Amino acid sequence: MPLFGKKQADAFEQLAAPCEKQVYFTCLRMVGSREDAEDCAQETMLRAFRAFSSFRGDAKFSTWLHTIAARVCMDFLRSKKGVISLDALQDAGWEKADDGPSPYLSLEESVRKELLEKALQQLPDHARAAVVLCDLQGLSYEETAQALDIPVGTLRSRLSRARNALQKILSQQAELFLSTPRPIDERREYNEL
Amino acid sequence: MNCEDFRTLLGEMEPGAELSQQARQHMESCPDCRMAWTLRLDCRTLDEDGVVPASFSSSWRQAIRKEAPPMEKKTLLTAPVKRWLAAAAALMLLLGGTLATRNILNPNQRNAQTTAGQTSADYYYPSSVGGDSAHRMQATADYSYESAMPDMAMKSAVGGAPQAVEIAKVIRTVDMTLSTREFDADYEKIKKALADMGGYIEDSTLSAEVRTSRYARLKLRVPAEKLDGFIQQMQSVGRSVSVSESAEDVSERYTDVETRLKTQQDKMARLQEMMKKALTISDLLEIESSIAETQYQIDSLSGSLKGMESKVNYSTVSIYLREELPSDIVEIKEATLGDRISSALQTMWEGLQAFFSDMLVFLVVMLPFILGIALIVVIVKALIKRRKKNK
Numbered sequence: 001m002p003l004f005g006k007k008q009a010d011a012f013e014q015l016a017a018p019c020e021k022q023v024y025f026t027c028l029r030m031v032g033s034r035e036d037a038e039d040c041a042q043e044t045m046l047r048a049f050r051a052f053s054s055f056r057g058d059a060k061f062s063t064w065l066h067t068i069a070a071r072v073c074m075d076f077l078r079s080k081k082g083v084i085s086l087d088a089l090q091d092a093g094w095e096k097a098d099d100g101p102s103p104y105l106s107l108e109e110s111v112r113k114e115l116l117e118k119a120l121q122q123l124p125d126h127a128r129a130a131v132v133l134c135d136l137q138g139l140s141y142e143e144t145a146q147a148l149d150i151p152v153g154t155l156r157s158r159l160s161r162a163r164n165a166l167q168k169i170l171s172q173q174a175e176l177f178l179s180t181p182r183p184i185d186e187r188r189e190y191n192e193l
Numbered sequence: 194m195n196c197e198d199f200r201t202l203l204g205e206m207e208p209g210a211e212l213s214q215q216a217r218q219h220m221e222s223c224p225d226c227r228m229a230w231t232l233r234l235d236c237r238t239l240d241e242d243g244v245v246p247a248s249f250s251s252s253w254r255q256a257i258r259k260e261a262p263p264m265e266k267k268t269l270l271t272a273p274v275k276r277w278l279a280a281a282a283a284l285m286l287l288l289g290g291t292l293a294t295r296n297i298l299n300p301n302q303r304n305a306q307t308t309a310g311q312t313s314a315d316y317y318y319p320s321s322v323g324g325d326s327a328h329r330m331q332a333t334a335d336y337s338y339e340s341a342m343p344d345m346a347m348k349s350a351v352g353g354a355p356q357a358v359e360i361a362k363v364i365r366t367v368d369m370t371l372s373t374r375e376f377d378a379d380y381e382k383i384k385k386a387l388a389d390m391g392g393y394i395e396d397s398t399l400s401a402e403v404r405t406s407r408y409a410r411l412k413l414r415v416p417a418e419k420l421d422g423f424i425q426q427m428q429s430v431g432r433s434v435s436v437s438e439s440a441e442d443v444s445e446r447y448t449d450v451e452t453r454l455k456t457q458q459d460k461m462a463r464l465q466e467m468m469k470k471a472l473t474i475s476d477l478l479e480i481e482s483s484i485a486e487t488q489y490q491i492d493s494l495s496g497s498l499k500g501m502e503s504k505v506n507y508s509t510v511s512i513y514l515r516e517e518l519p520s521d522i523v524e525i526k527e528a529t530l531g532d533r534i535s536s537a538l539q540t541m542w543e544g545l546q547a548f549f550s551d552m553l554v555f556l557v558v559m560l561p562f563i564l565g566i567a568l569i570v571v572i573v574k575a576l577i578k579r580r581k582k583n584k
Contacts, residue, residue, distance in 0.1 A: 006258075006261060007263055009257050009260075009261040013254060013257065016253075020245055020246045021240075022327060024245045025239075025248055028243075031237070034246070036250045038246060038252075041249055041253070042249060042252055042256060045256065046253070046256050046257065046260060049256075049261075093465065094380045112231075112235055113239055116236065116239060135233060135237065136237070136240060140236065158203055158240055159204070163229070163232070163233075167225075168234060170232065173230055177228040177231040177232060180364075190364050
């Protein structure tokens with residue numbers, strides 16, 4: 001049964017609130033600037049709300065939101081082709097993690113992340129979208145393919161090329177990436193301390 | 194495991210999956226593969242510690258609340274309701290338009306309306322087939338006659354024919370429509386009855402066109418005292434379709450004219466006396482002039498009196514004798530249930546056919562307007578859509 005007015009807004013908010021971080025950072029990684037990311041993320045939320053009554057629940061709500069976010073960002077990138085400055089990344093809206101048990105490791109990690117952000121922006125839009133959704137936001141291949149409206153096979157090859165390109169870009173600072181990586185859970189524990 | 198296997202494994206790994214022990218061993222010995230794995234992990238944790246700007250967090254919530262349509266508006270006019278309303282409005286317009294314009298757009302009906310006065314008799318004719326309707330009309334005629342002339346009616350009831358003509362001067366006029374299958378014989382019968390009654394034909398028209406029914410229009414004068422007998426006889430001629438009778442009491446007018454005549458005659462007698470006694474020429478001339486004028490008045494009043502007497506003494510009977518064609522003859526029989534159902538269905542079918550043909554005519558007439566309106570709506574919608582897209 002369709003919801004209207006305040007009830008519709010409440011229901012949407014309840015579903016969208018847990019995904020707002022993913023939406024925002026998806027936009028941020030795709031457009032590269034905090035201001036543009038905020039605009040795109042807001043546009044994503046609005047478009048999703050307008051189309052909320054047509055959401056049938058065939059896919060996960062977060063996947064549906066990512067689909068919209070990807071389209072909004074691709075539209076934005078198309079309209080702003082060549083205008084984006086990599087310097088805007090300096091203002092990118094993530095905050096450095098609190099100091100962990102090993103300051104050296106934490107610093108190394110933050111430098112790596114900064115390099116990774118820059119490297120991401122050097123990827124073509126479609127390749128970046130695949131990496132952002134799949135590797136950054138953790139969507140499955142099927143979900144990512146659905147969000148980008150491409151076959152899974154195409155996604156796999158696109159991802160493979162994008163990952164190789166990233167590695168090639170970052171190979172100049174390869175020493176930063178050669179220390180034995182810790183499992184993700186372990187790193188999360190450090191950050192939470 | 195070699196690098197190729199490792200990369201394949203990495204490519205196949207779903208997000209969040211962990212490496213196998215074998216893959217870890219290979220990674221320890223291969224810097225490239227270690228870098229690829231580190232990159233993968235860094236990607237996963239890139240935004241882990243990121244904080245969503247508060248401005249975004251609040252702004253999208255406000256935006257969707259602003260965007261949320263008012264409840265009443267939505268509940269009242271939902272998309273299906275709008276669709277039904279639009280369909281109902283279109284249907285109403287179509288039906289209303291058809292009903293409102295059927296008389297204007299249908300030339301048959303238009304002609305029927307304009308010639309209604311001329312054809313009413315023919316229109317009326319089939320419905321009055323059969324003796325009952327004629328009798329009913331006769332009764333109506335009698336009723337109005339009695340209402341108009343209560344004194345005469347009483348006398349009529351007592352003495353049959355209106356003996357009151359001696360006292361009251363009444364002009365009686367009768368109109369009859371007769372239908373016959375034996376036109377010639379009935380025409381002769383009318384003439385013979387008239388002669389027997391001592392009446393005469395004042396005016397007569399006989400039509401005998403080929404392939405159409407013949408008719409005769411007769412204006413007869415019948416002695417007033419024999420009028421009822423004549424009408425009685427006419428009832429047996431052919432089939433009486435309609436009879437109407439009117440009576441005009443001219444007693445007062447007759448008396449008035451009679452008195453004035455008497456006055457003028459007295460005046461004439463006096464003038465003639467004066468003429469004998471006149472001494473001068475001028476007196477003679479003046480009296481002559483008065484005599485001439487008085488004579489003119491006497492002649493005029495006498496004529497009027499004679500005219501009235503003629504109309505009173507001889508009633509006017511107008512007869513329209515029409516020959517019946519075989520196609521006009523309707524056999525009256527008791528309608529069975531089947532006949533009634535069949536008739537009702539046929540009537541309904543004819544009505545539906547007429548209605549849908551009217552509707553088709555209406556649609557064809559309205560088509561240019563509908564197309565024009567549709568074109569405007571499409572253009573406006575396209576403009577609104579483009580404007581929204583630009584925004």
